[in-house]
Amino acid sequence: MYTTELQKADPGVRSVEPADLVAAFEARVAADEFIEPKDWMPEAYRRTLIRQISQHAHSEIVGMLPEGNWITRAPSLRRKAILLAKVQDEGGHGLYLYSAAETLGASRAEMIDALHAGKAKYSTIFNYPTPTWADIGAIGWLVDGAAIMNQVPLQRTSYGPYARAMVRVCKEESFHQRQGYEIMMTLAAGTSAQRRMAQDALDRWWWPALMMFGPPDDQSPNSEQSMRWRIKRDTNDELRQKFVDATVPQAELLGLTIPDPDLRWNEARGGYDFGAIEWEEFFAVVRGEGPCARERIEARRKAWEDGAWVREAADAYEMKRRQRLAA
Ligand code: FAQ
Numbered sequence: 001m002y003t004t005e006l007q008k009a010d011p012g013v014r015s016v017e018p019a020d021l022v023a024a025f026e027a028r029v030a031a032d033e034f035i036e037p038k039d040w041m042p043e044a045y046r047r048t049l050i051r052q053i054s055q056h057a058h059s060e061i062v063g064m065l066p067e068g069n070w071i072t073r074a075p076s077l078r079r080k081a082i083l084l085a086k087v088q089d090e091g092g093h094g095l096y097l098y099s100a101a102e103t104l105g106a107s108r109a110e111m112i113d114a115l116h117a118g119k120a121k122y123s124t125i126f127n128y129p130t131p132t133w134a135d136i137g138a139i140g141w142l143v144d145g146a147a148i149m150n151q152v153p154l155q156r157t158s159y160g161p162y163a164r165a166m167v168r169v170c171k172e173e174s175f176h177q178r179q180g181y182e183i184m185m186t187l188a189a190g191t192s193a194q195r196r197m198a199q200d201a202l203d204r205w206w207w208p209a210l211m212m213f214g215p216p217d218d219q220s221p222n223s224e225q226s227m228r229w230r231i232k233r234d235t236n237d238e239l240r241q242k243f244v245d246a247t248v249p250q251a252e253l254l255g256l257t258i259p260d261p262d263l264r265w266n267e268a269r270g271g272y273d274f275g276a277i278e279w280e281e282f283f284a285v286v287r288g289e290g291p292c293a294r295e296r297i298e299a300r301r302k303a304w305e306d307g308a309w310v311r312e313a314a315d316a317y318e319m320k321r322r323q324r325l326a327a
Contacts, residue, residue, distance in 0.1 A: 017042055029230050034160035037103040045229055048222065049159050050106045052231065057097035058115045058122035062296050064090045066130040067139060075133060082179050083136065089172045096165040103161050116301045118288060125212045127290025134187055134194075134201035140180015142202075142209040142247065148173045149243045150213065153233035181250065188254040195255075202251065203259045210274075211282040213240040219279075244272050 021040050028035065035041055064087050071087065074080035098108055114120035125143055130136065148170060155166045187198035214220055214236040226232040234242075244263075251258050262275035285293070 029158050032156070032158075032230070034163060035158055036160045044225075045231075046104050048226060048229070048231060049162065050101050050104050052222075052226070053097055053101040053104075053162055054106060054111045054114075055121045055123075057094045057101060057111070058120050059126065060090050060094035060097060061115075062122045062126045062300060063143075064094075065296055065299050066126055066128070066292075067136055069130050070133060070136050073133070074136075079183075086140070086176050086179060089176065093165075093169045093172070096169065097162075100159075100161040100165050104159075112304065116297065116304060118297055121286065123212055124282060124285040124290060125208050126296060127285050127293045128204070128208055129292055132197050132201060134183070134197035135205070137180050137183030137187060137198065138201035138205040140176050140178075141184050141250070142180070142205050143212070144173050144176040144180055145247060146209050146212045146243050148177055149239050149246070153239075156230075156233060158230040184254055184256075188256060198254070199256050202256050206259050207277060207281075210240055210244070210277055211285075213237075213243065215279065215282065216277075241271055244274050248272055 022042060025035070025039075025041060025045075028039075035045075067083060067090075068087050071080060071083055074083050098111060101111060102108060111120065115122070125146075130139070151166050151170050151173065155163055155170060157163045157166070184198055184202075187194040214223075217223060217235045217237045220236050223232060223235050227235065248258060248263065260275045262273065264273055265271075266273045284290075
């Protein structure tokens, strides 16, 4: 995959880095100081950040599509206005994140090309379909809920521009989560057909939401180093567990059933035990075999081509502005 190649392109690079600079960098990370764009950083740290931040940016942009699908069909003007604002927020998150990756020397054109060529990763969750309105509730509640769980610790990630982008993103994600939960509350308290819709959406989104946190820790090649660099503050399994513990009582409040016969409170651990995740499905979706994978990339490519005139107009304006300044 492109992002892995980016990170691992030059394995020899580490050995030629001056030991005093590496030691000073590690001491700053250990002291919880932010690393800023102009600071010296190990090449592998820079590449890891470009990998993670660009994947995160792509996820936000592709993540606009499953919900965007419902903007014209939202059941009321109020729901439409809220959904429109939410989807626009996701677009904004993608733009902050692309900008953060650019501060590390990544080129926007290269990142976008990799996405359109199907080489870049983005979150598995956005490869699932949204056939009913209840899916919009389930996405806000579960997908934004999982995103918050993952992104709150990223407000303290060691790279300054990424951490600061996360502060605003998390505020907006909280609103998104609330709006999703409110849709689920309305459906769960509605007619029996509405309750069935809500349960069906929970049944379809629960397991993919748990997969969002990434592979189990013993199959996560990047976690150990990213934890050492304080890019990641918690492991994939730790965050997944926190999400389950926070979400089960929310499902109970809705009167909905989490589709996991093995789910039960573990008194000794003070957390919920849950059933086995189908990791084969996760890895297949990561490989680009998700149910909507082709359609998502096609939609992004079309949006990029349809928007070419906007980029050309901005370039022409900039050229005229420079000519005026030079005259
Ligand atoms: N999907 O060694 P690890 C959102 C890949 S934003 C696809 O554990 P790492 C907002 C991983 O890249 C959702 N690929 O990797 C929203 C790696 O491949 P690589 C996105 C996945 O980086 C809501 C390989 O597997 N959030 O939802 C996934 O240490 C509603 C091995 O994995 C972020 O990006 C996956 N789920 O940990 C928008 C948060 N998981 O690169 C619209 C920032 C893993 O070596 C609507 N990212 N992989 O080829 C992170 O926290 C981390 O990158 C993880 C993965 C935790 C996702």
